[in-house]
Every structure is written in C-alpha cells, then in structure tokens.
Amino acid sequence: NAGVTQTPKFQVLKTGQSMTLQCAQDMNHEYMSWYRQDPGMGLRLIHYSVGAGITDQGEVPNGYNVSRSTTEDFPLRLLSAAPSQTSVYFCASIKPGSNEQFFGPGTRLTVL
Amino acid sequence: SQQGEEDPQALSIQEGENATMNCSYKTSINNLQWYRQNSGRGLVHLILIRSNEREKHSGRLRVTLDTSKKSSSLLITASRAADTASYFCATGWGWYTQGGKLIFGQGTELSVKP
Numbered sequence: 001n002a003g004v005t006q007t008p009k010f011q012v013l014k015t016g017q018s019m020t021l022q023c024a025q026d027m028n029h030e031y032m033s034w035y036r037q038d039p040g041m042g043l044r045l046i047h048y049s050v051g052a053g054i055t056d057q058g059e060v061p062n063g064y065n066v067s068r069s070t071t072e073d074f075p076l077r078l079l080s081a082a083p084s085q086t087s088v089y090f091c092a093s094i095k096p097g098s099n100e101q102f103f104g105p106g107t108r109l110t111v112l
Numbered sequence: 113s114q115q116g117e118e119d120p121q122a123l124s125i126q127e128g129e130n131a132t133m134n135c136s137y138k139t140s141i142n143n144l145q146w147y148r149q150n151s152g153r154g155l156v157h158l159i160l161i162r163s164n165e166r167e168k169h170s171g172r173l174r175v176t177l178d179t180s181k182k183s184s185s186l187l188i189t190a191s192r193a194a195d196t197a198s199y200f201c202a203t204g205w206g207w208y209t210q211g212g213k214l215i216f217g218q219g220t221e222l223s224v225k226p
Contacts, residue, residue: 041218042200100160102157103147
C-alpha cells in the first residue's frame with residue numbers, strides 16, 4: 001500500500017491564481033482531512049470528509065474548497081491564492097473505528 | 113483557537129536521558145493522541161489514549177492522561193538521536209461519526225544529542 005499520497009510536493013503561485021492540491025489514499029478509509037501547518041501554529045484543520053459526497057468545514061476553511069467524489073481522492077482547491085495561504089498542507093485519512101490519522105508527505109505552497 | 117498547548121516548546125537532551133513533554137487542553141475530550149514529525153515529513157501516529165484511561169505504554173513511550181487537570185504527558189525513555197523530531201498532541205471528541213476533528217497543539221521540538 002502507498003498509504004496517503006499528495007501532489008505536488010512543492011508549488012509556487014502568484015496572488016490570484018487558483019490550483020488544486022491532490023490527495024489520494026489506498027486504504028479504503030472513509031474519513032479524510034486537510035490541514036495546514038504554519039510555524040508556531042501547529043496544524044489547523046481546513047476541511048474534512050466523512051465519506052464520498054460528504055464534506056464539512058474545519059477551523060480555517062475560508063479560501064478553500066473541497067469535494068469528495070470517490071473514497072480514494074480528496075482534492076483541496078485554492079480559489080484565488082493569497083500570500084496568507086503560504087503554508088505546508090497535509091492530507092490525512094482516518095483509520096476506521098478510531099481517530100488515528102495517517103498523514104501524507106505534505107505540499108509546500110508559496111504564494112507570491 | 114488551539115485546543116492543546118504544549119510545554120516545553122523546545123527540549124534538548126543527551127542520548128540515554130528521558131524526555132518529558134506536556135500537553136494541556138481546554139475542553140472535554142474522549143481521546144488524546146501523540147504524533148511525531150521528522151523535519152520536512154508528515155506526521156506519524158505514536159499512541160492514542162482514551163478519556164477513561166490514565167496511562168498507556170508503547171515500547172519506550174509512556175503517556176499519561178489526567179482529565180481533571182485537562183493535561184497529558186509523553187515520556188520517552190532512554191532517548192536516541194533518532195528520536196529528534198517535533199512531537200504534537202492532538203485532542204479529539206466523537207468517534208466514528210466525527211471522523212477527522214482532531215485539534216493539534218503547537219508541538220515540542222525535541223533534540224537528542226549523541
């Protein structure tokens with residue numbers, strides 16, 4: 001199993017551009033999450049999903065959209081990138097029956 | 113706002129010594145987890161303790177939970193240079209139906225010198 005994969009690993013955007021961060025998992029986990037990690041802030045929950053077709057907002061959802069059309073994929077879309085969205089983004093899936101999360105390797109995003 | 117606050121923010125010890133990190137939280141939980149993050153990598157789950165448990169062990173890791181004080185500690189015994197990483201506590205509530213609503217602390221940076 002590849003676990004949780006994320007692409008790209010690095011991305012530089014200009015203010016106002018849009019892009020999609022990809023996340024996929026092959027463990028058949030229903031529950032997936034997106035976090036951003038900023039220095040001194042720990043991880044903050046952006047959006048999460050409890051299954052295909054069902055998503056909900058986390059702590060910092062503004063400026064981000066998600067959808068969940070399949071169990072495997074949970075893409076995160078930045079609608080109009082802003083410098084404040086410069087961060088490292090982590091996708092995670094949750095082991096059924098517990099809250100144990102499996103994290104992807106992250107995407108380092110810089111918005112100029 | 114962050115649920116968990118960790119103390120200390122940074123810890124430097126020698127190989128073979130024990131490392132203790134603390135986590136305090138604000139609201140009721142039903143589980144608390146600890147994760148490790150090596151530099152430039154994703155987080156790796158270490159241990160989960162439920163709110164009705166007081167202590168849990170996994171190898172060289174020992175976690176305690178005091179729900180009356182809303183605090184937890186992670187003890188790493190006989191530390192090794194490979195334990196150098198950031199350690200995060202994460203508090204959760206709800207189980208299956210609440211899925212990924214974990215709130216992470218800011219982390220403790222542990223440096224273990226050979």
